[in-house]
Amino acid sequence: MDFLDSLAVMVVGLAGGLAVGSGFVAFLTVLDVIPRLTVMSRAQKVVPLYEYALIFGALISTWVDFRGWSASLIPISAVPVGALAGCFVGLLAAALTEVINVLPILAKRMGLKSRIMYLLMAMVIGKVVGSLFQWILF
DSSP states (O other), rough: OOOOHHHHHHHHHHHHHHHHHHHHHHHHHTTTTTHHHHHTOOGGGHHHHHHHHHHHHHHHHHHHHHHOOOOOOGGGGHHHHHHHHHHHHHHHOOOOOOOTTTHHHHHHHOOOOGGGHHHHHHHHHHHHHHHHHHHHHH
């Protein structure tokens, strides 16, 4: 691999990391995940513990992913893991439906109110192209 290939890999890796990181921060900020969880669990006194759990969970899972670790579990363990993953996806979908009006507000502030369909289509096409890129090439 020559210098330009290495540079391209670094740029794509950095761009991907920035995209995922900013998406994660937007998820936490826009959806108010931590405050909602503390209100729902009536644990306002331990908000820092929620924050630390979130930070350490992201760091540890990133480290485990970089190390390439895997776990061999018994098949019945798929039930609780699947239930937790389903709860996460359900909570995420419910939270997104509450803030779905973010796009019209963003389009209005950016002066793109008459072109909101183009904004949505750009997001959809970008998601489709990115997914196909990952599925076909990786």
